[in-house]
Structures are given as C-alpha cells and as structure tokens.
Amino acid sequence: MLRAVSGSVADSWSGASYERLAETFAPIHARVVAALAIEPGMRVLDAACGTGGVALRMARAGADVVGIDISADQLAKARLAAEAEALAIRLDEGDCQDLPYADAEFDAVASAFGAIFAFDQVRTAAELARVCRSGGRLAMTAWPQDAWSELHAKAGRTFPHDVDAREWSKEGHVRSLLGGTFDLELHTGSWRLEAASGDALWELVSSSMPPLRAWLAEQDDEARAHAERVYREFLEPGVLEREYVLILGTRR
Numbered sequence: 422m423l424r425a426v427s428g429s430v431a432d433s434w435s436g437a438s439y440e441r442l443a444e445t446f447a448p449i450h451a452r453v454v455a456a457l458a459i460e461p462g463m464r465v466l467d468a469a470c471g472t473g474g475v476a477l478r479m480a481r482a483g484a485d486v487v488g489i490d491i492s493a494d495q496l497a498k499a500r501l502a503a504e505a506e507a508l509a510i511r512l513d514e515g516d517c518q519d520l521p522y523a524d525a526e527f528d529a530v531a532s533a534f535g536a537i538f539a540f541d542q543v544r545t546a547a548e549l550a551r552v553c554r555s556g557g558r559l560a561m562t563a564w565p566q567d568a569w570s571e572l573h574a575k576a577g578r579t580f581p582h583d584v585d586a587r588e589w590s591k592e593g594h595v596r597s598l599l600g601g602t603f604d605l606e607l608h609t610g611s612w613r614l615e616a617a618s619g620d621a622l623w624e625l626v627s628s629s630m631p632p633l634r635a636w637l638a639e640q641d642d643e644a645r646a647h648a649e650r651v652y653r654e655f656l657e658p659g660v661l662e663r664e665y666v667l668i669l670g671t672r673r
C-alpha cells in the first residue's frame with residue numbers, strides 16, 4: 422500500500438546523506454553566489470541552507486552570513502563544515518515562511534533549491550522580500566517539471582501536501598510571487614549527476630535525496646519494490662540530467 426511521508430517536514434529532510442548530493446550542486450552554488458556579487462562585510466541570508474553549500478561560499482567571500490533551515494540534521498552538517506574552515510556563520514533552525522529577521526536586514530538573499538519547498542509560496546515570497554533591503558539582491562534556484570519529476574508519480578510516490586515546488590520554475594508564477602517587490606530575470610542551467618553504473622546512481626539517489634529516502638522507508642515491500650524498479654530503469658544509464666531555473670531579483 423502506498424503511503425505519504427507521515428513525519429514532520431523537518432523529519433523528511435533529515436537522516437539522509439544529502440551532503441553527497443550537495444557536492445554535485447557545487448557549480449550551481451557558485452553561480453548563485455557569483456550572481457549576488459558578494460563583497461566583504463555584506464550581510465547575507467541563505468534561506469533553507471541545508472548543509473551550507475551557498476552559505477559557506479558567501480562566508481569565504483567575506484560576507485557576514487546567516488543560514489536558516491527547518492532541519493536540525495542539515496544544520497548540524499552545515500555547522501561542522503563551517504567549523505572545519507573556521508568560518509563564523511550563524512545557523513538558525515527555522516522556517517522560510519516565518520523568518521526570524523528584521524525588515525530589510527540583508528543586503529542579499531540566496532536560496533538554492535530551498536525556499537521552493539516551503540508549502541505557502543505566497544508567504545515565503547513575502548518573507549524573502551521583507552528581509553531584503555531596497556537595492557538588495559535575490560538569487561534562487563528551482564526545478565521544473567521534467568522526466569525526473571514525472572517519474573515520481575509513475576513510481577507511486579505521493580506527497581504530503583498539494584503545493585507543487587515546480588511552480589517556482591514558471592516565469593508567470595514567479596512574477597506573481599515576487600514581481601511586486603523585485604525586478605526579476607530568469608535564466609536556466611543544467612545539472613548532471615553521473616555514477617559508475619545505474620546501481621551506483623540508484624544507491625546515491627536513494628540515500629542522498631532526503632524526501633525520497635524518507636518516503637521509501639515508509640513503504641511496504643511491494644510498494645518499495647515497484648518504486649525501485651521504476652527509478653532503477655530510469656537511472657540505468659548511470660546519468661541523471663536536469664535543467665534548473667535561476668531566479669535573480671533586485672529589491673525595489
């Protein structure tokens with residue numbers, strides 16, 4: 422029988438080896454940071470920072486960085502990574518839909534494949550705008566609807582909410598969310614995940630994509646076997662390639 426993930430949102434983003442996947446986002450993280458033109462002393466936010474891929478880069482560039490994430494597990498890994506490089510990053514446990522920061526507190530706001538997962542998109546967009554100062558910059562990334570995202574339904578995967586993160590890849594939707602507060606530009610890019618074999622890629626994907634891992638763990642044997650067959654067949658070539666959307670904004 423198919424079941425949606427029943428734990429909390431934070432639980433569904435915890436317990437996986439997400440840092441392995443995050444390594445493969447390094448070029449995207451670098452692009453986000455470059456787009457924000459980070460300079461020493463800027464006060465910047467990495468919203469839904471995960472294991473800190475963007476936050477660490479901004480700190481290395483000399484910024485005064487705050488990262489926030491709903492998962493304590495992800496934050497613990499970000500903290501270790503920051504400590505290993507002696508980077509002073511403030512890491513807060515919290516929700517992008519209700520940021521615990523003052524109006525206009527940040528010179529730049531980043532969110533790589535992060536804030537898109539918050540359920541209330543209108544509220545999340547309003548929070549990102551609220552904490553960014555006038556003239557400040559925003560850089561976010563989002564996944565579109567593609568062969569990979571459509572595979573979840575074929576695998577029988579269900580989601581515990583109705584809001585679709587892929588909406589953040591659609592220009593009209595992004596403009597309706599952020600166009601009132603930011604001057605916007607949308608760009609695209611590509612991401613490629615490659616492993617030595619289809620089996621190795623499935624091992625990586627099923628252990629390092631937190632919501633997929635959490636969902637698989639909750640399925641009975643029959644449902645899990647069906648999902649594995651569907652995902653493995655798709656990943657058989659040992660390569661997963663996706664386009665992504667980069668949303669850039671300047672706060673009015």
Ligand SMILES: C[S@@+](CC[C@H](N)C(=O)[O-])C[C@H]1O[C@@H](n2cnc3c(N)ncnc32)[C@H](O)[C@@H]1O
Nearest residue numbers: 434469470471490491492516517533535538539
């Ligand atoms: C795909 S990961 C991206 C992490 C990081 N930004 C990166 O690029 O590696 C998504 C992150 O969003 C976080 N997240 C999901 N919903 C959230 C919310 N409502 N508020 C804050 N963080 C959230 C998850 O815990 C997870 O760390």
